[in-house]
Amino acid sequence: MLLPVLILIAGTLVPLSARQDASRAYGVLNATDTLEVALYDSSAGTWFDLGDLLGVVKLPSVVNDTTRKIEFLLGQYLIRVTDRSPFIVLTERISNASSVYQMHRIALRRGGRFFLPLSEFLPLFERLWGGSVSFNAESRTLTLTSSAKPAFDISGVEIERRVNGYLLTVLASKRLDDVETWLKPDGWLFVTIANATADSLALQRFKPAGAVRKLLVFQSPTSVQLTFQVSPDVEQAETATDPTSNDLLISLRTRSEITAKELTARKKGEARTNLQKERDRWKLDVIVIDAGHGGKDPGAIGVTGVREKNITLGVALKLGRLIERSMKGVKVVYTRTSDKFVELYRRTQIANEAGGKLFISIHCNSLDRKPSRTNGFEIYLLRPGKTEDAITIAARENSVIQFEEGYEERYKKLTEEEFIMVTMAQSSYMKYSEQFAALAAKSMARQLKIRNSGVKQAGFYVLVGASMPNVLVELGYISNKKEEQLLRSAKGQEKIAQALFNGIKEYRAGYEKALRTTAPSKGSS
């Protein structure tokens, strides 16, 4: 029985209702064996017993009670799952290189057993296991089909009717480089494939249809010969390799003109469309602007009593307006547009839900001793703080969590290990975060009379969990008289917004240019 608790880590809200009850999923393995896996249901979804699943596919696992981790080998990876963590660490067994898969919900350990969110773990499992895995939520049926490494290079032949002829597909698990075709006028088509093996039994199951009347298979030590008896109206046979797989395509032209070449071109066109879709997915179409603090959390207080929350909102709204006015196709999403308290975790959640492609958190710096001469703007990337100052600033910005109820539960201290995982989860965006930070710093330094204190790194909670390039900008010091004056005035805020906007414009130009040549990879998640 799970206790009704609020579990929330790295921007993740998982209220578990009090009405959970254990249930089970039944299913089949490889269409023959029945299987059974324990489930936990809550209003936040369904969790399943990892040990049960590993048992079904006969994978041993080791549980470490001290570190509250479970480890197992899957494919070429050592997988490590930690209790109450949304991160799954994958370590490549040969290279030892690690990557992180981030779930939206966390792993739960109950009674020594590990439960994982079903809908989030199964896709990863399927990919690494190499078979097919599906769960029918309605019937609560789990279907697992393993795909053992093919013992033969050629596993079958299929025939399809095409507009003006037939298409034979020779299913191949490796690229068939050396293929010779010879269509004899008396109705025999010889296809000789060098350096390949064929599953003769499987090929015997080929059902002749259309223009193909018979298939004979000859395996020699160095090659496979497929001999098709074809109907006399087959005038030409052309071969090509399927650009999306290793399959060999043989187009049989009867009276009219469909050729393997055309088919290849069509498939290439489909591949292009998919790449375009992938690029569209990454397009810089949503920018999330996060005005720091708000409501009961005033943020830092300036020399004359000005509040950080008002400055951040002023700059956020002005920056948003600039984008809305002059960046076609870009939507602005605000984490707040009024003097409202918004929890830190909720800010990245809003950003992720909106499909943000850039997250800018806006803040002002301040020192306890006021007035102070310390000045300058800084742009931060999410990484363990390097300098004493960076750590102090992060600690100050992070301290706002005390305004949130139950924050101790929600934000686990960012231990070193946790931090490595957080930054690994962000590694696919880091390059772009860095690029934007550099361009924004350059633009601000050029256009403002605020000293450039550069791009730095620290552990800001508000950036944890953002699934997009993200930075935190400290606009300047409101404990400094001159900077407070600039930051509090509408004119000053307008200038800052303009400088940030120019940084975004430059970033967008470079980003979309990069996108045209290649789609960024999403890392391991």
Ligand SMILES: [Zn+2]
């Ligand atoms: Zn702040």
